[in-house]
Amino acid sequence: MHIRELFDLTGKVAIVTGGSRGLGKEIATGLGEAGAKVAITARREQELMSTKQELESMGIECLPIVADVSEVGDVKSTLAQTLERWGKVDILVNNAGVVWAAPPDEMPLDKWDYVMNINARGTFICCQEIGKEMIKQKSGNIINISSAVGVTGVDPNSGQFIGYQASKAAVIIMTKQLAVEWAVHNIRVNCAAPSFLATRLTNALIERAGENMVRWIPMGRVGRPDEIKGTAVFLASEASSYITGQVICIDGGTTAW
Numbered sequence: 133m134h135i136r137e138l139f140d141l142t143g144k145v146a147i148v149t150g151g152s153r154g155l156g157k158e159i160a161t162g163l164g165e166a167g168a169k170v171a172i173t174a175r176r177e178q179e180l181m182s183t184k185q186e187l188e189s190m191g192i193e194c195l196p197i198v199a200d201v202s203e204v205g206d207v208k209s210t211l212a213q214t215l216e217r218w219g220k221v222d223i224l225v226n227n228a229g230v231v232w233a234a235p236p237d238e239m240p241l242d243k244w245d246y247v248m249n250i251n252a253r254g255t256f257i258c259c260q261e262i263g264k265e266m267i268k269q270k271s272g273n274i275i276n277i278s279s280a281v282g283v284t285g286v287d288p289n290s291g292q293f294i295g296y297q298a299s300k301a302a303v304i305i306m307t308k309q310l311a312v313e314w315a316v317h318n319i320r321v322n323c324a325a326p327s328f329l330a331t332r333l334t335n336a337l338i339e340r341a342g343e344n345m346v347r348w349i350p351m352g353r354v355g356r357p358d359e360i361k362g363t364a365v366f367l368a369s370e371a372s373s374y375i376t377g378q379v380i381c382i383d384g385g386t387t388a389w
């Protein structure tokens with residue numbers, strides 16, 4: 133294949149959870165720019181419709197779906213609507229996530245459950261339900277969005293969010309195990325692990341602790357949200373056809389220490 137063909141997603145159908153803003157929106161845009169049709173999910177309809185209009189203005193075919201990934205019924209509905217519209221699903225990007233900051237000794241258990249339910253349980257439900265369809269199809273590509281803070285510890289002066297870290301570490305081992313078990317079905321499962329890219333979710337933290345955060349980043353700067361697009365397209369495309377069960381950190385070298 134020509135190198136351009138390796139990255140071409142024309143004719144592919146992708147589901148991107150949490151696709152209405154932040155990194156999810158960047159990922160949906162990247163996949164769409166590479167030729168994919170994109171279903172995006174979020175819990176807020178207004179943001180979904182705004183992103184739909186933005187993507188369609190770029191020539192990207194988009195299906196907005198209101199859904200909570202921690203609810204099995206919502207995930208089943210997401211799959212059903214995608215199949216009704218396009219008849220298949222080639223790519224699943226599990227991006228939906230939340231964070232709650234607190235020192236470990238003060239972390240409220242209800243907030244721990246809230247973070248784990250969305251980030252870990254939600255990712256698993258999407259893998260399970262949409263993975264069943266991929267098994268039927270005998271093909272599929274799953275990209276789980278973890279975090280560099282799920283790979284290594286974090287300087288407490290930069291932030292304290294142990295529940296978020298635990299949930300993202302769970303996503304990494306989930307990725308590896310599903311890759312091992314589902315390779316026989318021609319399903320690849322990989323993980324992108326961004327660090328503190330500048331989004332609405334992280335802007336307040338960056339403003340408060342950015343100077344301390346940057347001292348741990350060999351490249352000397354916080355990442356841009358669009359710097360996840362290339363990794364997402366790479367993992368979704370034939371360019372990564374012999375890669376599965378892997379974690380790519382998008383962190384300016386932070387995890388290389």
